[in-house]
Amino acid sequence: MATETGTKFQAVSRLRGTVFEYVSLGASVFGIVLLAALLVYVSIDAFDLANASPQWLLTYFLTLVVPLIGFCLYSADDRQITRRTGLAVGGGLVVSALVFTGVEALVGPIDRxxxxxxxxxxxxxxxxxxxxxxxxxxxxxGVGFGLLGRLLGGTALGLAVGVLFLVFDPQLWMLAYTFGLLPAALAVGYGQWRPDSGMSSKALPIGIVGLVVAVGLRQVVPMYPTDFIIYIWSVSMPIAAGGAALVAGQRGRTAALSVGLVPLAVAVAGGFAAAGFGLPSKTVLLVLVTAGVPVAVFISRTLTDGEGTIGLVLPILLAAGVLVGALIVDFAGFPAPDPWLDPSYVTSSPSRTPVDAGLYPAIVGSVIIIALVAVLSFVLGVGTAVFLEEYTAGSGWMGALTRLIQVNIANLAAVPSVVYGLLGLGLFANFLGFGFGTAVTAAFTLSLLILPITIISAQEAIRAVPDSLRQGSYGMGATRWQTTKNVVLPEALPGIFTGTILALGRAIGETAPLIMIGAATTVFSAPDSIWSKLSAMPMQIYAWANFPQAEFRYGVVAAGVMTLLIVLLGMNATAIILRNKSEGV
Amino acid sequence: MSSNPEDGRTVSRRAALTSIAGAGAVALAGCTDANNDAGSGDGGSGEQSGDGGSESGSGELSGDISIAGSSTVFPLMTAIAEDFQAENSGVNIDISSTGSGGGFSNYFCVGETDFNNASRPIKESEETLCSDNDVEYVELVAATDALTVVINNDNDFATELTVDQLADIWAADGASTWSEVNSEWPDEEIERYGAAETSGTFDYFNEAVLGERGHTDDYSATEQDNTIVQGVTGSEYAIGYFGFSYYFQNPDEVTAVAIDDGDGPVEPSLDTASNGEYTPLSRPLFTYPSVESLGEEHVAEFARYFVEQTTNEEIVANDVGYVPLTDETQEEQMSKLEDAISQA
Structure with a gap:
């Protein structure tokens, strides 16, 4: 048709396409830019950067940022990257000075x-x-940041374990470990050493019997070692042994022994020494072990590989930078900012005076809630997803039931969180008697809230496992349970982890359901059991946002938001690490 | 400093000392630590009473205290609870800011909390609810508040208002523009920011200023003083009211209106509220301990401590921004409290 009437090609206007492209670009950066501006202001408030003198900033820029960038450029070893970085750092200085002074002169001073x-x-x-x-x-x-990541991650893990032991009974854990987990692990180990002994298959019954024995003994045994010894025996030693086992396979016994024993000895010594400095010895022990063992394993591996060993100096470089910077600032007397988010903020209780106010009880509350929610929603969510994807038929009454469940789950994902709060209040707090505002009630309520998201993401992950894998497994005579356990779940695990942790990120920031179930706005001491009433970070932050003193609304709230974000980023980082690890398997 | 680091330090030192002693013994045999109440906490029995007594390094009291209620009394209660907890680390106090009415009907009168704060006396319907659930209580005056009416700093015409004018502005059948209140004032819409209906502040303002005329619906209602201040700073023709402490801490953000109750305009301040000049908007704030809870020693001790602190100028006036009680009123409250404790 067109060929008959059209005699020449017409130029098609590209205007609409170009406009659309830039509108899309604008849409995609709109939220990010606004959020970035907010976060900049929050961090300026939280770290009191508005009062940082230019000399102070310059000192730390020179002692900390410049060496870090230098290390990165050395490692990247790419002329183009070096040139770009130099341009951004050098040119940015001029541009930001000129533009900012210009804006201030024309528009007016910009607050803070x-x-x-x-x-x-x-x-x-x-x-x-x-x-x-x-x-x-x-x-x-990779070596440098790998080491740094293990240091930070191990420290965070140690602190989290310490927080969990505030609530969960260390004595019960020791018994469970001694009689259940340790024998089971030994059985697995023996089974791998002598495959024909059949010990591996006995590990599970051994473990279960041990756990039952432990729970029974906890009721009757009146005397226990101190917590410090319990931590050495049932937390530090297994971690050290695990690290040693990782190394032993590749690099022989001497390396394995040193990887296991050196951090253990350092941690125990550090724990004793900490008491002398007024630090909590148990926390120091846990942190030194959880950070020390991965670091030792990593260093041992790097030294054996012999590649990029120079990267190991990165943490020393940064620590030296902080130290030198602090010395210069102190010596020259540069006015330093007084950050709201400092060690005392995360270790002290709320207070009526902004300077003394701390978030410690709320942090502990949030961590405990999230730990319980993680367990509950993972078990329930993955269970539902496996059932829906692997065990249901497409037709018959079972198929109809599946579709009904499926539709309901999809709809539940859109139910407002306040409604889940009401459900938690009615069901868990009142009917089941879990108590108003306790950790258990909060955890069950938030688990229900994120359950639809967990289920749907786990379903997607399971659905993404190629059907040929299942068929192959069936073809070899495996049952459906064996196929699910050995083929589908390991393959789907990375996706399931990602979905679960993203859902947990939503749970940690929720306030409305917590208000409904009667969680406290303010508590002054960390919860000591999962049945005690607690507060959570968003609740406390919301309360502070309404305090009359401006220092609360700008300084303390900003520090709280930063803390919440750091915990959230920590969780997301865990998700990424878990995903990468399980993908590697 | 607040309680926790000290608490952590004492506990950890103790723990460390026992650990050091213990480590020597464990070299030969298993060392034991007998200061452990067997089976506490992990039974999953849903027990809520404080069983962490063995952890308290100092102070003999232990147990939980739950407090809910008015957001106006919340800062005062947290300030006093903070000090009490610093001295008695075995006591766990949790405080929720739910509004006076919300606290009574959802928590206190169903027996969930030990104290309920209120910025107005308990209502009849709440009394009925409490007695239906066999919750007995005693009414304690906590402090005096000067309910503060605020306008924008640029507003120079309404810096003094008579109670009638205030009623004209806020009544359901009242004015919609400033010129309707006073013909010399600009012909501009009044923007109103006030307390939400669940708030005791709303109830008090309604009763003291409006009487039977009823509160207008044409206003932004909130429990958050912050929101009111933001609204009022945003418009020259806005007006709002809230408790005194916010204005006390931020006197430059908005202008307080001097109220004329027939004896000339009086500005809200700690002095005018305590000597009774600032009428009709100075009001008592309350807390209601449950008599049953007062039977427990740690709750009774906290209630005594609270009443003792209500005359503490440092906390009540300087830190929080309310008017402390006079010694006379405090004695009355204390004898009321002691009566209730002896009944419990």
Whole structure:
């Protein structure tokens, strides 16, 4: 048709396409830019950067940021990246100074911002992130940041374990470990050493019997070692043994012994020494073990591989930077900011005076709720997803039931969180008698809230497992249970982890359901059991946001938001690590 | 400093000392630590009473105290609870800010909390609910508040209002523009920011200023003083009211209106509220302990401590921004409390 009437090609206007492209670009950066602006202000408030003198900023820029960027550039070893970084860091200085002074002259002063801060957030932070990313692709950077990550992650893990032991009974854990987990683990180990002994299959019954024995003994045994010894025996030693076992397979007994024993000895010594400095010895022990063993394993592996060993100096470089910076600031007397988010903020209780106010009880409350929610929603969510994907028929009454459940789950995902709060209040707090505002009630309520998200993401992950794998397993004579256990779940695990942890991120920030179930706004001491009434970070932050003193609304609230974000980022990082690990298997 | 680091330190030192002593013994045999109440906490029996007594390094009292109620009394209660908990680390106090009415009907009168804070006396319907559930209580005056009416800093015409004018502004059948209140004032819409209906502040304002005329619906209702201040700073023709403490801490953000109850305009302040000049908007704040809970020693001790602190100028006036009780009123409250404790 067109060929008959049309005699020449017409130029098609590209205007609409181009406009659409840029509108899409605008849409995609709109939220990010606004959120970034908010976070910049929150961090300025939380760390009191508005009162940081330019000399103070410059000192730490030179002692901390410049060496870090230098390390990254050395590791990336790419002229183009070096040039770009130099341009951004050098040019950004001029640009931000000029633009900011211009804006201030024309429009008026901008509250709590100065050009060094603009330079810091607009140029230095993104450039540093970019060089870290680039360095991580290469061996030296990978080693450096791998070590740094293990240090930070291990510390966070140690603190989290310490927090959980505030609530969960260490004595029961010791008994369960001694009589259940340890024999079971030994059975598995023996089974792998002598495959024909058949010990592996006996591990599960041994473990279950041990756990039952432990629960029974806990009721009758009146005397226990101190918590410190319990932590050495039932937390530190297994972690050290695990680290040693990882190394033993590849690098022989001497390396394995040193990887296991050195951090253990350091941790125990550190735990004793900590008491002398007024630090909590149990926490120090846990942190040194959880950080020390992975670090030792990592160093041992790096030294054996012999590649990028120079990267191991990164933590020392950063620590030295902080130290030198602090010395210079102290010596020259530069006015330093007084951050709201400091060690005392995360270790002390709420207070009526902003300077003394702390978030400790709420942090512990949130961590405990999230730990319970993680267990509950993982078990329930994965269970439902496996049933819906693997065990249901497409037709008959079973098929109809499946479709009904499916539709309901999809709809439940859209139910407002306040409604789940009401459900929790009626069902868990009142009917089942779990108590108003207790950790158990909160955890069950939040688990229900995120359950639809967990189920749907787990279903997607299971659905993504290729059918050929299942058929192959069936073809070899495996039952449906064996196929699910050995083929489908391991394959789907990364996706399930990702979905679950993203859902947990939503749970940790929820306030409305907690208000409904009667969680406290403020508590002054950390909960000591899962049945005690607790507060959570969002509840306390919300209460502070309404305090009359401006220091609460700007400083303390900002510090709380930063803490919440850091915990959230920590959780997401865990998700990524778990996903990568389980993908590697 | 607040209680926790000290608490952590004492406990950890003790634990460390026992650990050091213990480590020596464990080299030969298993060392034991007998200060452990067997089977506490892990039974899953849903027990809520404080069983962490063995952890309390200092102080003999132990147990939980649950407090809910008025957001106006919340800062005062947290301030006093903070000090009490610092001295008695075995006592766990939790405080929720639910509004006076919400606290009575959802928590206190069903027996869930030990104290309920209120910025107005308990209502008849709440009394019935409490007696239906056999919850007995005693009414204690906690402090005096000067309910503060605020306007924008640029507003120079309404800095003094008579009670009738205030009623004209806030009544259901009242004015919609400033010129309707006073013909010399600008012909601009009145923007109103006030307390939500669940709030005791709303009830008090309604009763003291409006009487039978009823509160207008044409206003932004909130429990958050912050929201009211933001609304009022945003518009020259806005007006709002809330408890005194917010204005006390932020006197530059908004302007307080001087109220004329027939004896000339009086500005809200700690002095005018305590000497009775600031009428009709100075009001008592209350807390209601449950008599049954007062039977427990740690609750009774906390209630005594609370009444003792109500004359403490440092806490009540400087830190929180309310008017402390006079010694005379405090004695009355204390004898009322002691009566209730002896009944319990």
């Amino acid at each position: 911002l100065s050009w060094p801060l603009v330079y810091l957030f607009v140029f230095v932070v993104p450039t540093t992130g970019y060089t870290i990313f680039a360095a991580n692709q290469e061996t030296v950077g």
